[in-house]
Amino acid sequence: MIIVTGGAGYVGSHCVKELLKRGYEVGVVDNLCTGHRASVGKDARFFEGDIRDGEFMTKVFKESGAEAVIHFAACSLVGESMTDPLKYYNNNVHGTEVLLSSMLRADVDKIIFSSTAAVYGEAQTDMITEDIPKEPTNTYGETKLSMEKMMKWCDKAYGMRHVALRYFNVAGADPEGTIGEDHSPETHLIPIILQVPLKKREKLSIFGDDYPTPDGTCIRDYVHVCDLARAHAMALEHLIGGGKSDAFNLASGGGYSVKEMVEAAREVTGHPIPAEIQPRRAGDPARLVANASKVANALGFKPEKTSVKEIIADAWRWHSSHPNGFGV
Numbered sequence: 001m002i003i004v005t006g007g008a009g010y011v012g013s014h015c016v017k018e019l020l021k022r023g024y025e026v027g028v029v030d031n032l033c034t035g036h037r038a039s040v041g042k043d044a045r046f047f048e049g050d051i052r053d054g055e056f057m058t059k060v061f062k063e064s065g066a067e068a069v070i071h072f073a074a075c076s077l078v079g080e081s082m083t084d085p086l087k088y089y090n091n092n093v094h095g096t097e098v099l100l101s102s103m104l105r106a107d108v109d110k111i112i113f114s115s116t117a118a119v120y121g122e123a124q125t126d127m128i129t130e131d132i133p134k135e136p137t138n139t140y141g142e143t144k145l146s147m148e149k150m151m152k153w154c155d156k157a158y159g160m161r162h163v164a165l166r167y168f169n170v171a172g173a174d175p176e177g178t179i180g181e182d183h184s185p186e187t188h189l190i191p192i193i194l195q196v197p198l199k200k201r202e203k204l205s206i207f208g209d210d211y212p213t214p215d216g217t218c219i220r221d222y223v224h225v226c227d228l229a230r231a232h233a234m235a236l237e238h239l240i241g242g243g244k245s246d247a248f249n250l251a252s253g254g255g256y257s258v259k260e261m262v263e264a265a266r267e268v269t270g271h272p273i274p275a276e277i278q279p280r281r282a283g284d285p286a287r288l289v290a291n292a293s294k295v296a297n298a299l300g301f302k303p304e305k306t307s308v309k310e311i312i313a314d315a316w317r318w319h320s321s322h323p324n325g326f327g328v
Contacts, residue, residue, distance in 0.1 A: 008035030
């Protein structure tokens, strides 16, 4: 069995669906603090609890006979991480320490880790590679980097191999429309854009149109959540096959500006989506695009859903049919 921590969350639930499709037995561990029980398919075994509870995690590993872990469980709001850093160190870093300790006791020696591009901070390069300096500019990124380092030392000490997957901008939803993004508060661009045609906000705010980019708005690298799920399964198979520990960027290797995203959403939804230019937000880099060649070479992973209209169309299918998320 593969244990997926945080498997009732946005990315975690898509990963669970991908693993089930590939024939794996899956156990989901989630405390439902931000996840949704309805996002976990009936074919996965559900363990409700907290990764910081060592007794609970030991019981999970004992009952499941786990072969490996895919670790999503973490607090992930950048703004909140700056106002309540101890919450992030407790949940993310301490939680991972308890998880790894429980794995060690149960002789589970493989873990795929949901990391983030936030470990790089404000990179001084347009195309971010995995080996550039790691200088996080927020507590969230700092805790994720600490978690990566913890796994590195666990590999050296205990032979516990890991793959850290550093996401850029995750977007979209399962094309079948059964699972998708449901955050409160929502901080991701595409769901926020789609709140306008859903009549949840009157207009979109674009923060800055004077950046050194073709249309003046920030450029970001978007990767479809289903591609992301597939990459986790491929990383798992890499470790099961005896592959060594490593870290990879997960992105499309291309970028779209905020204005391009809004225009694509207008075409997909048929709604005018009025937008208003606001002052820049502090710390927003003009362009964040990944060099994703390492994961392609090592795992053979390449994103299949690279059209921004397809990404937005899948998201729109989910949000329009579930305007209140899993609360419908």
